[in-house]
Amino acid sequence: MTDPSADPVDQFLAAARDETEEMPFRITGVMFQYYVVCKRELWFLSRDVEIDRDTPAIVRGSDVDDSAYSDKRRDVRIDGIIAIDVLDSGEILEVKPSSSMTEPARLQLLFYLWYLDRVTGVEKTGVLAHPTEKRRETIKLTTETSAEVESAIRGIREVVTVESPPPAEEKPVCDSCAYHDFCWSC
Numbered sequence: 001m002t003d004p005s006a007d008p009v010d011q012f013l014a015a016a017r018d019e020t021e022e023m024p025f026r027i028t029g030v031m032f033q034y035y036v037v038c039k040r041e042l043w044f045l046s047r048d049v050e051i052d053r054d055t056p057a058i059v060r061g062s063d064v065d066d067s068a069y070s071d072k073r074r075d076v077r078i079d080g081i082i083a084i085d086v087l088d089s090g091e092i093l094e095v096k097p098s099s100s101m102t103e104p105a106r107l108q109l110l111f112y113l114w115y116l117d118r119v120t121g122v123e124k125t126g127v128l129a130h131p132t133e134k135r136r137e138t139i140k141l142t143t144e145t146s147a148e149v150e151s152a153i154r155g156i157r158e159v160v161t162v163e164s165p166p167p168a169e170e171k172p173v174c175d176s177c178a179y180h181d182f183c184w185s186c
Contacts, residue, residue, distance in 0.1 A: 033104035046160035051178035
């Protein structure tokens with residue numbers, strides 16, 4: 001049984017490094033995006049509330065992700081926790097259709113780099129790509145960005161371990177959100 005007062009980062013790392021340790025809470029890369037964009041959306045995801053995968057924004061993102069760099073990357077899954085795309089150059093790739101939400105995508109990519117470094121001991125550089133805009137940004141794990149990831153892990157745990165979702169907050173992204181009806185139809 002895990003100590004609820006223990007640091008969530010330490011709990012997560014202990015479980016990720018030792019298969020006999022129970023993962024105290026689930027974390028995925030997309031949770032870092034939702035943590036930045038909408039904590040209510042994060043809570044729904046943590047409860048496996050199914051979303052409409054056919055919304056225009058999700059379809060567009062999937063199409064861009066499926067086609068970009070397809071001949072220069074391979075999909076790698078690690079420990080059942082992260083699924084990353086590795087470029088032929090060895091860089092970790094995160095593809096997004098638009099730079100309109102760069103910060104959430106950046107934090108997701110930083111989590112992948114942090115996980116590789118802290119859990120597997122592999123240091124990598126990341127590339128955040130927006131192929132429809134022909135933009136690429138190099139992302140590196142630093143002391144500051146590691147602290148940012150660890151702060152987000154603590155925040156994610158706070159959100160996903162409460163019994164009820166955070167209150168709905170109207171944001172510009174709400175209209176295109178797959179969870180829109182969960183927040184605004186009642």
